[in-house]
Amino acid sequence: MAQLYFEQLLNGIQLGMFLFLVSSGLTLIFGFMNVINLAHGSLFMIGAYAIAFLHGVTNSFLLALILSLPVVAIFAWVIEVVIISRLYTRDHLDQVLATFALILFINEGTTMLFGRTPMFLDVPPLLSGMISIFGVVSYPLYRIAIIVAGLAVAFVLWIIIAKTRLGMLIRAGTTNRETVEQLGVNINQLNTIIFVAGAMFAGFAGMLAGPLTSVEVGMGENLLILCFVCIVIGGIGSIRGALLGAITVGVVDTMGRAFVPDLLGKFLEPTAASGISAGLSSMSIYLLMVVVLVVKPTGLFPVVKSH
Amino acid sequence: MRYTQHTRFLIVCLVILILLPWFFQTIESSYLVSTFTRLVIFAIAAVSLDLLIGYTGLVSFGHAAFLGVGAYTVGILSFHAYEETTFLGLPGTLSGLVSIPLAIVLSALVALIIGALSLRTKGVYFIMITLSFGQMLFFLFVSLEQYGGDDGMMMFDGRNTLPGFNLNDRVEFYYFCLTWFVLFFWFSTRLVRSKFGRTLAAIRQNEDRLSSIGINEYWAKLQIFVIAGIGAGLAGALSANHTEFISPDITHWTRSGDLMIVVILGGMGTLIGPVLGTFLFLLLEEFLPLILHSLGLNLLSEHWRFVFGPILILMVLYAKFGLYGLIFRQRS
Amino acid sequence: MLEIQNLCKSFGALKASDDLSLSVDQGTIHALIGPNGAGKTTLISQLSGYMQPNSGMITFDGQDLLTVPAHKRPHAGLVRSFQITSVFPELTVLDNICLVLQSMRGHAHSIIRLAASDYFEQNEAQEILTRVGLNDKAYSLTGNLAHGQKRQVEIAMALATKPKLLLLDEPMAGMGTEESLQIMDLLNVLRKSVTMLLVEHDMDVVFSLADKISVLVYGRVVASDTPENIRNNQDVQEAYLGGNELKTKAEIC
Numbered sequence: 001m002a003q004l005y006f007e008q009l010l011n012g013i014q015l016g017m018f019l020f021l022v023s024s025g026l027t028l029i030f031g032f033m034n035v036i037n038l039a040h041g042s043l044f045m046i047g048a049y050a051i052a053f054l055h056g057v058t059n060s061f062l063l064a065l066i067l068s069l070p071v072v073a074i075f076a077w078v079i080e081v082v083i084i085s086r087l088y089t090r091d092h093l094d095q096v097l098a099t100f101a102l103i104l105f106i107n108e109g110t111t112m113l114f115g116r117t118p119m120f121l122d123v124p125p126l127l128s129g130m131i132s133i134f135g136v137v138s139y140p141l142y143r144i145a146i147i148v149a150g151l152a153v154a155f156v157l158w159i160i161i162a163k164t165r166l167g168m169l170i171r172a173g174t175t176n177r178e179t180v181e182q183l184g185v186n187i188n189q190l191n192t193i194i195f196v197a198g199a200m201f202a203g204f205a206g207m208l209a210g211p212l213t214s215v216e217v218g219m220g221e222n223l224l225i226l227c228f229v230c231i232v233i234g235g236i237g238s239i240r241g242a243l244l245g246a247i248t249v250g251v252v253d254t255m256g257r258a259f260v261p262d263l264l265g266k267f268l269e270p271t272a273a274s275g276i277s278a279g280l281s282s283m284s285i286y287l288l289m290v291v292v293l294v295v296k297p298t299g300l301f302p303v304v305k306s307h
Numbered sequence: 308m309r310y311t312q313h314t315r316f317l318i319v320c321l322v323i324l325i326l327l328p329w330f331f332q333t334i335e336s337s338y339l340v341s342t343f344t345r346l347v348i349f350a351i352a353a354v355s356l357d358l359l360i361g362y363t364g365l366v367s368f369g370h371a372a373f374l375g376v377g378a379y380t381v382g383i384l385s386f387h388a389y390e391e392t393t394f395l396g397l398p399g400t401l402s403g404l405v406s407i408p409l410a411i412v413l414s415a416l417v418a419l420i421i422g423a424l425s426l427r428t429k430g431v432y433f434i435m436i437t438l439s440f441g442q443m444l445f446f447l448f449v450s451l452e453q454y455g456g457d458d459g460m461m462m463f464d465g466r467n468t469l470p471g472f473n474l475n476d477r478v479e480f481y482y483f484c485l486t487w488f489v490l491f492f493w494f495s496t497r498l499v500r501s502k503f504g505r506t507l508a509a510i511r512q513n514e515d516r517l518s519s520i521g522i523n524e525y526w527a528k529l530q531i532f533v534i535a536g537i538g539a540g541l542a543g544a545l546s547a548n549h550t551e552f553i554s555p556d557i558t559h560w561t562r563s564g565d566l567m568i569v570v571i572l573g574g575m576g577t578l579i580g581p582v583l584g585t586f587l588f589l590l591l592e593e594f595l596p597l598i599l600h601s602l603g604l605n606l607l608s609e610h611w612r613f614v615f616g617p618i619l620i621l622m623v624l625y626a627k628f629g630l631y632g633l634i635f636r637q638r639s
Numbered sequence: 640m641l642e643i644q645n646l647c648k649s650f651g652a653l654k655a656s657d658d659l660s661l662s663v664d665q666g667t668i669h670a671l672i673g674p675n676g677a678g679k680t681t682l683i684s685q686l687s688g689y690m691q692p693n694s695g696m697i698t699f700d701g702q703d704l705l706t707v708p709a710h711k712r713p714h715a716g717l718v719r720s721f722q723i724t725s726v727f728p729e730l731t732v733l734d735n736i737c738l739v740l741q742s743m744r745g746h747a748h749s750i751i752r753l754a755a756s757d758y759f760e761q762n763e764a765q766e767i768l769t770r771v772g773l774n775d776k777a778y779s780l781t782g783n784l785a786h787g788q789k790r791q792v793e794i795a796m797a798l799a800t801k802p803k804l805l806l807l808d809e810p811m812a813g814m815g816t817e818e819s820l821q822i823m824d825l826l827n828v829l830r831k832s833v834t835m836l837l838v839e840h841d842m843d844v845v846f847s848l849a850d851k852i853s854v855l856v857y858g859r860v861v862a863s864d865t866p867e868n869i870r871n872n873q874d875v876q877e878a879y880l881g882g883n884e885l886k887t888k889a890e891i892c
Contacts, residue, residue, distance in 0.1 A: 098623045105616030279450020286439040297428040502746045512727045521713035521742040
């Protein structure tokens with residue numbers, strides 16, 4: 001039994017890493033530029049499609065990964081310059097609508113390029129196979145690699161935000177935008193950098209997700225909504241919060257799906273239990289978000305604006 | 308003066324809508340009545356959302372939840388009537404005199420609960436929490452395997468019954484929906500011109516100021532949230548009847564997004580705008596592919612959203628006054 | 640009319656209100672002065688219900704004010720105006736007043752009563768606008784008005800609540816000399832029917848209007864007396880950094 005729990009826990013953390021990679025960009029964009037970007041999930045999808053396609057061409061996971069990064073970067077850069085930059089001064093409703101329309105555009109464009117059949121990608125041979133974790137359970141090496149990659153990115157982000165000048169600007173801009181502008185920094189450049197960086201994390205997550213799931217249109221949106229939960233739980237504008245929120249959501253969601261059916265099965269008849277439990281486990285995350293917001297209407301760790 | 312311009316426009320529209328079935332019959336395109344039924348139903352939902360977004364400034368991203376409540380009320384009652392089983396001890400029914408009022412009551416109840424919790428938040432958090440509730444309801448409906456789950460279910464006995472009428476007749480059902488639309492539209496117009504309407508405008512313009520002039524803004528917001536929920540629930544019930552099919556897709560968050568688009572496209576905060584927006588949206592959906600096809604752009608005709616997306620973005624950025632502004636030459 | 644006893648409000652380590660006690664008599668204009676950061680606006684926020692104190696008592700017109708929620712305080716007769724003018728910009732001036740009137744009458748949630756057809760309400764609103772001198776602007780959009788005129792609308796809105804006590808948070812802020820005089824005249828006329836607690840930096844205004852002055856420093860009231868006595872009070876002079884801020888405009892320029 002403990003083996004099962006541990007395995008599901010690892011699955012949850014691994015999901016959390018995907019959520020973190022996408023959420024970190026989302027929370028930065030929202031915290032620093034005050035923009036709700038619904039199309040952030042699309043960047044996840046673009047990363048997945050890029051690696052799937054390039055892998056088909058080059059037959060090398062590593063090469064496809066490396067080549068996919070600039071693809072995502074260029075995409076993000078164009079999106080930022082053409083659309084997102086015009087949304088900074090708009091209210092949230094406009095941002096929601098414009099980025100929602102952007103999703104339609106990107107999804108449709110992707111369908112035009114790749115059709116409606118999902119694409120599949122194999123786990124790279126080097127990272128396939130199992131590894132023994134603490135001698136307790138045998139776990140796929142690739143998933144461990146994802147967890148390691150996620151933590152590495154988290155570490156790198158922490159270094160940048162806490163120790164570099166760029167990071168200082170980001171921290172300052174999240175709490176008080178005017179100060180940063182007055183420092184004589186080229187705010188437009190900074191916006192673009194942050195957006196593209198955030199997008200690349202999301203795209204990177206998509207690339208890593210390629211081998212684990214079917215690459216199809218709409219994969220980004222499903223993840224994105226979970227990411228909203230993460231950043232609300234963790235606090236909008238906080239990378240640390242995004243990590244905390246992502247792991248929480250990942251673990252709760254995974255453990256919920258794995259164990260709620262059994263739990264309910266003890267109280268209800270099997271047929272009723274399976275239907276409702278599936279619903280409940282899907283609902284659980286949103287229920288968590290609602291509970292958090294009802295108790296603390298501005299999230300668990302709100303970044304307090306000082307203007 | 309604006310009111311008379313409006314009234315003339317509305318009367319003309321109403322006359323056209325009333326005469327449409329006869330017109331379609333004459334040109335032997337009676338199936339188009341069905342398209343307009345869909346338009347009228349969607350317009351009810353759009354107008355109800357405009358009350359929230361346009362008049363009160365409440366950006367609800369989970370409005371489709373109430374469409375689902377209305378639709379599933381009708382659907383579940385129909386299911387149990389057909390199967391001759393009971394739901395929590397009560398029998399099902401196909402009677403429109405029970406299904407539709409019940410759909411309205413349940414939508415109001417659900418809106419009361421969702422609103423009471425969601426309205427404790429503001430701004431982006433409100434958008435997030437309404438989205439979450441919408442998702443919760445979506446997954447709830449998906450989990451109801453007895454009622455079709457992911458695939459949905461059909462109303463095997465046809466549409467609801469109404470004494471003296473046959474709602475299974477395309478034209479009669481159209482007038483049924485049109486009546487509801489006119490009623491709801493008239494009600495909404497009165498509402499925005501009432502003292503409560505003034506309160507709503509105040510909330511949109513400066514919500515923090517309300518308590519200092521003695522108004523409990525939470526209750527005012529809750530009041531309009533429930534009213535809007537009723538509108539969407541009604542639309543859901545009518546929609547279920549229209550297609551005789553109920554599925555969780557009616558509650559998907561992209562539906563909420565569609566509703567928002569329609570309200571903005573048409574011009575928010577005008578009531579007429581969303582109706583125009585619905586018209587434009589459904590028209591585009593039906594005819595943009597054909598237009599693109601006739602222009603020789605076959606690839607695009609199947610993927611008209613590829614064209615629609617950027618048009619929408621441009622509208623949000625530069626033409627926010629929407630269709631209403633274009634027609635009445637005013638900023639909404 | 641208003642009795643504040645041992646009010647305490649802290650934000651973390653910062654004590655915005657530190658055992659604050661103050662008494663405002665009915666029918667007077669009571670001014671509250673003090674250096675920036677003394678906690679004047681925090682006090683107003685606690686009085687209007689926007690913030691809750693950590694401890695202390697506030698008695699208004701005989702009742703415990705702290706049990707009254709913020710939106711009920713105007714109905715009890717306690718109304719504030721804002722330092723940064725806060726009106727409803729897309730409504731007409733008349734509608735701004737009517738909104739307050741409808742709220743006072745309990746019609747704010749009424750779907751049945753139409754806004755445009757309540758002539759009684761509109762007449763009453765016109766009367767109030769005439770009192771503040773804005774009746775020629777009744778149908779202008781409030782957002783288009785000059786700063787001083789918006790302030791007049793605010794005061795008109797406060798008057799529409801028929802207040803017993805009016806909390807004025809720096810009503811002269813950002814006003815030119817002529818506009819200030821207009822407001823001062825208005826307040827002078829109101830003095831007979833409305834008790835006022837006036838937070839103000841402009842000493843000319845304070846000394847010409849106030850019946851009583853309280854000095855707030857670091858969240859406590861250090862002196863509460865007639866204008867003459869306050870002027871001659873050594874402690875007050877010191878608290879204001881060697882008496883500089885107590886000089887009127889005339890003395891500085």
